[in-house]
Amino acid sequence: GQSLEQPSEVTAVEGAIVQINCTYQTSGFYGLSWYQQHDGGAPTFLSYNALDGLEETGRFSSFLSRSDSYGYLLLQELQMKDSASYFCAVRDRNQGGKLIFGQGTELSVKP
Amino acid sequence: DGGITQSPKYLFRKEGQNVTLSCEQNLNHDAMYWYRQDPGQGLRLIYYSQIVNDFQKGDIAEGYSVSREKKESFPLTVTSAQKNPTAFYLCASSKGGPSSGNTIYFGEGSWLTVV
Numbered sequence: 001g002q003s004l005e006q007p008s009e010v011t012a013v014e015g016a017i018v019q020i021n022c023t024y025q026t027s028g029f030y031g032l033s034w035y036q037q038h039d040g041g042a043p044t045f046l047s048y049n050a051l052d053g054l055e056e057t058g059r060f061s062s063f064l065s066r067s068d069s070y071g072y073l074l075l076q077e078l079q080m081k082d083s084a085s086y087f088c089a090v091r092d093r094n095q096g097g098k099l100i101f102g103q104g105t106e107l108s109v110k111p
Numbered sequence: 112d113g114g115i116t117q118s119p120k121y122l123f124r125k126e127g128q129n130v131t132l133s134c135e136q137n138l139n140h141d142a143m144y145w146y147r148q149d150p151g152q153g154l155r156l157i158y159y160s161q162i163v164n165d166f167q168k169g170d171i172a173e174g175y176s177v178s179r180e181k182k183e184s185f186p187l188t189v190t191s192a193q194k195n196p197t198a199f200y201l202c203a204s205s206k207g208g209p210s211s212g213n214t215i216y217f218g219e220g221s222w223l224t225v226v
Binding site for chain 2: 045098
């Protein structure tokens with residue numbers, strides 16, 4: 001089977017840095033993605049890691065370690081608008097390639 | 112503009128009725144998906160389709176049905192057999208199979224409420 005684990009909620013203050021971790025178990029791993037979802041909205045794609053290492057896109061960075069089955073999303077210079085749910089997701093090639101999502105981490109940014 | 116269009120945005124269903132949620136994409140994507148999201152929860156896969164005229168059950172397919180007669184369209188029917196259908200339904204698409212990476216794009220979602 002496959003599963004992903006991430007913290008259910010994280011709180012931080014404006015301007016701070018926060019890291020959201022994701023550990024996964026899957027029989028056939030292609031890569032780890034991160035999505036952001038604001039209340040009542042659709043998830044939007046943030047980043048994708050297929051290889052080990054850090055990918056940086058503006059204030060957001062994502063890291064992957066395939067040997068540890070672990071990744072994280074790093075958000076820097078937090079802004080109030082970053083308050084949202086963040087999901088990690090993997091594609092399982094042994095499950096017909098379907099995309100599996102974690103339960104999501106609710107990030108609250110305080111002034 | 113390219114994208115995924117879901118309709119209706121809000122839908123009310125009486126118990127015992129079937130309802131169909133529409134999903135259309137003009138991104139020329141091969142794969143399409145339906146997810147269900149309950150308040151404060153993650154996304155659970157209902158059905159997915161990697162190619163026209165073919166689809167597979169996801170983790171919670173019971174009480175749902177789909178069709179994929181055209182590449183652009185992947186409608187979801189919520190049948191009366193679905194015991195607790197009130198939820199937020201998200202349609203998504205991606206370029207192709209696993210080798211294309213994990214990037215999928217979502218529609219704006221449909222809120223279904225049973226009254």
